[in-house]
Amino acid sequence: MGDLDLSFIQDLENRPHVKVIEPEEVPVIDFFTSSHGDTKEIVSEIGNACRKWGFFQVINHGVPLELSKRMAKMAKEFFDQPIEEKKKVKRDEGNSMGYHDSEHTKNVRDWKEVFDFSLEDPRLVPAMDNLDDQELRTISNRWPQYPNEFRKACQEYSREVEKLGYRLLKLVSLSLGLPANRLNGFFIDQTSLCRINHYPPCPNPNLALGVGRHKDFSALTVLAQDDVGGLEIRRKSDGEWIPVKPIPDAFIVNVGDIIQVWSNDTYESVEHRVVVNTEKERFSIPVLLLPAHHVNIEPLEELLNEQNPSKYQRYNWGKFYASRIRGDYKKRDVENIQIHHLKKQHP
Template sequence: MAPTPISNVKVGHIDDVQELRKKKSSKIPERFIRDKTERPKLNNSINLTQFDNIPIIDFSKLFKGSKDECCSEVHKLMTSCEEWGFFQVINHGIDLELLERIEKVAMEFFMMPIEEKQKYPMIPGTVQGYGQAFVFSEEQKLDWCNMFALGLEPHYQRNLKLWPTKPYDFSETLEIYSKEVRKLCKNLLKYIAISLGLNENIFEEMFGVAVQAVRMNYYPPCPRPDLVLGLSPHSDGSALTILQQGKGNTFGLQILKNNKWIQVQPIPGALVINIGDTIEVLTNGRYKSVEHRAVTHKEKDRLSIVTFYAPSYDIELGPIQELVNDKNPCKYRRYNHGEYSKHYVTNKLEGKKTLEFAKFKTDFAY
């Protein structure tokens, strides 16, 4: 059964991390302090520059390379999806100047007075607007992060009252940016399909008018990064997630691999891609969504711009038949994607718990 919708608890002035930062206090409010078992062990986190590298896919070799280059890159893509669930894409075809422009307007928005930003409040029960998402009780711990999220596609998902008039070029820049990212998502899904030995258009044909949303995350410096999390551990409910890490090369994103939190090193101009729960279900677990989180820095701030790309809400999903066999029996039931999306946004971020919705169980613990 689907969960009963829960309204987001209103987060006000006192919980806005940028406003807390302005006070320049070394004391962290209790509501942000994590239980000892959840706190990031920053000194023990693996640094990928010393050990291993998250896979890097050269999109130009997929799209314009020779047959051998394309085959090699498709194989690398398959390995990335099977073993990591994350990869970075270089030469992705999106103008680097456009990436700079979207970062610029996002930062300008977050730097506005709080009274201006609160003209676009996050609507209870949704993840659109300015504030903190996935907060459902007064006792729930908060992330050291300010968020601004908007629905993009299809157009009926948009709440134009939440589209800011300042900065003046915010909406125009986001419109151009979102179209370019949408093209990239469609192309990446073609090559993911090829890597699985499927018809290259299977995902586009299956998804209908794909849902697309953007969330901008701003992480101010934190006086005690060892006590807080920038973003709680979770997997994404999307098919694909496209992450643009802002300039500054500040570490923040961590992924859970072999039960260890691994830093993802920003590469200038690259985009970080991760597999969402939807692709895990469709591939019957062959490509898995991966738990990830964000940590904070004592002296540096960090911006990230995240695009979520998923099937239409009226689509019924389940494992693709070609990927179910005796060696890999069906792991997930068929379900309506809109119901799953509702389940996802009405539950707090808690690892991969939301994926339980898709498994063969008669009820769920909420």
């Protein structure tokens, strides 16, 4: 399999070592242990977690704790502002980056507000009103004037998490029996984004969800959650909703639709949701790793054979993404396109 460079883990000897939770919980993968052992061990752990759960947590991962704390502080300061201030950077049909809440999308049952920004700024995406041709448009991030350090904190934090995400992609690739860099080329001129979620206390938590059940359309999602909790995943073995317990300074990682297609269903994008409560606000910050707009998504040919033929039609990522964004604003007669719509029918 070859050695994977794990030198990114910094000063681990000086970090407090985190206790791993019980095995029946979502798997926890410790990069401290893996950095002192065989690369095959961590590759095997990630492969098993992707097959059984589609989710895992990583600890001792090398992302500086001070950046995470600063990011959490900036997030709270931004969302604590009056709604009139937040709306100065609200998103719209022409640009999906910026602030929005459930009141301004079709997902009116979601009890949350959000700020989105792209890791590449500006970036090219297909024009939403011209999905049948190759017309592109440029979108740029919308940054608020306050907090003063908000933009800098967002950019520094997301770049560090992005580095972790790409290291995880290499490990996922190795776990599929592929070269570590097999997926790298898809992310040149990437469309990856970071989302800051704020879930206020809800007076009627039985009537709403922070986010309804869904699957991520990303390749991988790398998420930080605070100590309030609320994320639940649908366990593959029995369909039960399982809470993901907060672990200090951990990241939650989940397989998205793109890896499900690339792996030809070896790994599955798993449903998850967020529940809310009456007493405490909650923050979470996912970084969604997304390929370039021109990339066509289809099962990787190295994983296919007569016994395992391709299960998906090819789709263009940029047009798929633009179609999903358009569906957030315009009522449509059909459901937003999902990867199960692209399944091939085999005899």
